[in-house]
Amino acid sequence: xxxxxxxxxxxxxxxxxxxxxxxxxxxxxxxxxxxxxxxxxxxxxxxxxxxxxxxxxxxxxxxxxxxxxxxxxxxxxxxxxxxxxxxxxxxxxxxxxxxxxxxxxxxxxxxxxxxxxxxxxxxxxxxxxxxxxxxxxxxxxxxxxxxxxxxxxxxxxxxxxxxxxxxxxxxxxxxxxxxxxxxxxxxxxxxxxxxxxxxxxxxxxxxxxxxxxxxxxxxxxxxxxxxxxxxxxxxxxxxxxxxxxxxxxxxxxxxxxxxxxxxxxxxxxxxxxxxxxxxxxxxxxxxxxxxxxxxxxxxxxxxxxxxxxxxxxxxxxxxxxxxxx
Amino acid sequence: xxxxxxxxxxxxxxxxxxxxxxxxxxxxxxxxxxxxxxxxxxxxxxxxxxxxxxxxxxxxxxxxxxxxxxxxxxxxxxxxxxxxxxxxxxxxxxxxxxxxxxxxxxxxxxxxxxxxxxxxxxxxxxxxxxxxxxxxxxxxxxxxxxxxxxxxxxxxxxxxxxxxxxxxxxxxxxxxxxxxxxxxxxxxxxxxxxxxxxxxxxxxxxxxxxxxxxxxxxxxxxxxxxxxxxxxxxxxxxxxxxxxxxxxxxxxxxxxxxxxxxxxxxxxxxxxxxxxxxxxxxxxxxxxxxxxxxx
Numbered sequence: 012x013x014x015x016x017x018x019x020x021x022x023x024x025x026x027x028x029x030x031x032x033x034x035x036x037x038x039x040x041x042x043x044x045x046x047x048x049x050x051x052x053x054x055x056x057x058x059x060x061x062x063x064x065x066x067x068x069x070x071x072x073x074x075x076x077x078x079x080x081x082x083x084x085x086x087x088x089x090x091x092x093x094x095x096x097x098x099x100x101x102x103x104x105x106x107x108x109x110x111x112x113x114x115x116x117x118x119x120x121x122x123x124x125x126x127x128x129x130x131x132x133x134x135x136x137x138x139x140x141x142x143x144x145x146x147x148x149x150x151x152x153x154x155x156x157x158x159x160x161x162x163x164x165x166x167x168x169x170x171x172x173x174x175x176x177x178x179x180x181x182x183x184x185x186x187x188x189x190x191x192x193x194x195x196x197x198x199x200x201x202x203x204x205x206x207x208x209x210x211x212x213x214x215x216x217x218x219x220x221x222x223x224x225x226x227x228x229x230x231x232x233x234x235x236x237x238x239x240x241x242x243x244x245x246x247x248x249x250x251x252x253x254x255x256x257x258x259x260x261x262x263x264x265x266x267x268x269x270x271x272x273x274x275x276x277x278x279x280x281x282x283x284x285x286x287x288x289x290x291x292x293x294x295x296x297x298x299x300x301x302x303x304x305x306x307x308x309x310x311x312x313x314x315x316x317x318x319x320x321x322x323x324x325x326x327x328x329x330x331x332x333x334x335x336x
Numbered sequence: 337x338x339x340x341x342x343x344x345x346x347x348x349x350x351x352x353x354x355x356x357x358x359x360x361x362x363x364x365x366x367x368x369x370x371x372x373x374x375x376x377x378x379x380x381x382x383x384x385x386x387x388x389x390x391x392x393x394x395x396x397x398x399x400x401x402x403x404x405x406x407x408x409x410x411x412x413x414x415x416x417x418x419x420x421x422x423x424x425x426x427x428x429x430x431x432x433x434x435x436x437x438x439x440x441x442x443x444x445x446x447x448x449x450x451x452x453x454x455x456x457x458x459x460x461x462x463x464x465x466x467x468x469x470x471x472x473x474x475x476x477x478x479x480x481x482x483x484x485x486x487x488x489x490x491x492x493x494x495x496x497x498x499x500x501x502x503x504x505x506x507x508x509x510x511x512x513x514x515x516x517x518x519x520x521x522x523x524x525x526x527x528x529x530x531x532x533x534x535x536x537x538x539x540x541x542x543x544x545x546x547x548x549x550x551x552x553x554x555x556x557x558x559x560x561x562x563x564x565x566x567x568x569x570x571x572x573x574x575x576x577x578x579x580x581x582x583x584x585x586x587x588x589x590x591x592x593x594x595x596x597x598x599x600x601x602x603x604x605x606x607x608x609x610x611x612x613x614x615x616x617x618x619x620x621x622x623x624x625x626x627x628x629x630x631x
Binding site: 024027028032039040042148151154156157158159160163164166167171172271274275278281282289292293296307311312315316319 | 467468473483487595608616
């Protein structure tokens with residue numbers, strides 16, 4: 012019962028955060044000079060009387076709080092409006108892009124965590140050795156490199172110079188397989204994925220690595236580890252035991268990492284011209300297509316806020332002490 | 337190392353020790369030297385720079401020096417627009433310093449005050465401030481910066497505002513938790529009994545105690561802020577009239593020059609990385625001082 016009280020409180024906090032987000036976005040997107048009718052006015056297709064009528068029709072003459080309620084209601088029910096640029100409902104434009112974004116993001120996050128845990132365990136196990144000191148400094152380096160620069164360097168090397176991989180995009184327009192493996196269903200997409208995934212993994216594996224290393228160093232001196240050594244477990248078996256017991260902080264961090272991943276995702280998609288939500292967001296902002304920009308922004312923020320709620324709930328489920336705070 | 341635990345030395349000596357601390361390890365010393373170089377180059381940019389970074393260069397025949405590889409006239413070659421890469425690189429250090437310093441000050445101001453006020457007053461004020469912090473954590477950073485800078489117009493100051501408006505979040509959380517434990521300590525109670533006002537307790541008694549932690553967090557934020565500004569510039573929302581390292585990479589990318597012009601793409605990226613690594617390494621030395629468990 013106590014868990015449900017905790018869950019309800021967390022859900023309530025999340026709901027408040029979501030409302031704050033809506034208010035924040037409402038204000039943010041009204042920083043633009045003029046209103047939606049101004050854009051039409053600029054094209055010369057609209058007289059001032061027609062503009063006034065349009066304002067009335069679209070409810071732009073109503074008080075701000077009424078406008079906000081309509082706005083929030085529409086967003087929450089999935090009515091994201093019409094794109095100025097594509098002249099189609101925003102949902103139709105954003106939905107396929109969200110899918111493409113996930114195709115790139117999921118392998119990045121999964122691989123970054125797996126490799127980060129492996130490398131972190133390896134480093135933490137060698138605590139105090141010279142190689143661990145050097146490794147810890149080296150691990151800082153990919154974290155300090157700008158994501159887009161890693162992308163540029165990999166592109167110049169492996170796409171332009173060596174021609175091993177395509178220079179960007181998600182699929183080749185007319186791809187004719189020459190051998191049996193090239194005819195496999197996802198071969199073309201996979202080939203396009205290699206460089207962006209490698210870039211994303213390099214840039215984001217440092218955090219799980221450092222967290223796993225710290226956790227492993229702490230676990231190493233627990234009683235059960237001393238017992239394991241006394242029982243005569245092999246070095247490998249000991250390390251496996253330590254790794255398993257040190258992995259919880261990385262798991263909880265992984266949800267936060269998905270939140271950060273959206274930021275890096277925008278840069279990745281732009282460098283590798285990946286047809287995802289991040290690239291759509293940048294282009295829609297440049298084209299002043301505010302309904303689309305707003306929808307992409309709202310979706311990303313909502314996913315991050317939702318994931319934070321999930322992490323909190325998982326915390327409360329796993330560790331009963333947290334429910335009391 | 338044990339000396340630190342001894343009774344506090346005079347203020348000038350402890351200041352000198354703090355300034356020299358990074359030099360106690362090879363990585364920290366190297367990093368401190370890098371930062372020193374960046375500051376010097378930024379200050380001396382007009383004298384060090386061989387050319388004006390925004391003026392196109394022409395060869396004797398009157399043609400634009402487009403994408404020329406490094407030569408004795410242009411040590412790091414030229415860009416697609418005939419600009420000198422070295423001059424741009426040198427002038428880029430100024431943006432790094434402006435962004436790093438301004439963001440650090442703004443983040444420290446917002447984050448420390450939110451944390452202090454929320455932790456000290458508690459109750460409804462705390463709830464409101466902490467919900468605002470949750471919101472700041474819920475907003476994905478780069479998308480926010482892109483939207484804000486695009487709406488306000490691309491300029492360096494708008495980028496700085498966008499960065500600072502979100503990055504105060506982690507400082508605020510850490511400072512709040514510190515204040516929560518500090519406000520129950522004896523010296524705070526003593527001050528309250530002596531009749532000190534809330535403001536005096538907050539800023540005279542509590543603030544100096546959270547200052548080291550705040551400075552540490554802000555130091556790491558300098559690195560993130562510089563990377564964030566470069567990212568915004570790379571996405572094409574940088575100030576078109578200024579030369580920043582992110583802007584250089586953006587122009588190299590959009591002009592389609594990354595396939596051959598390594599002399600244009602490698603220096604700004606390497607310089608950015610070096611700066612960020614240096615900040616991390618120096619920060620790490622001070623972190624060890626603040627948190628002895630890491631030693």
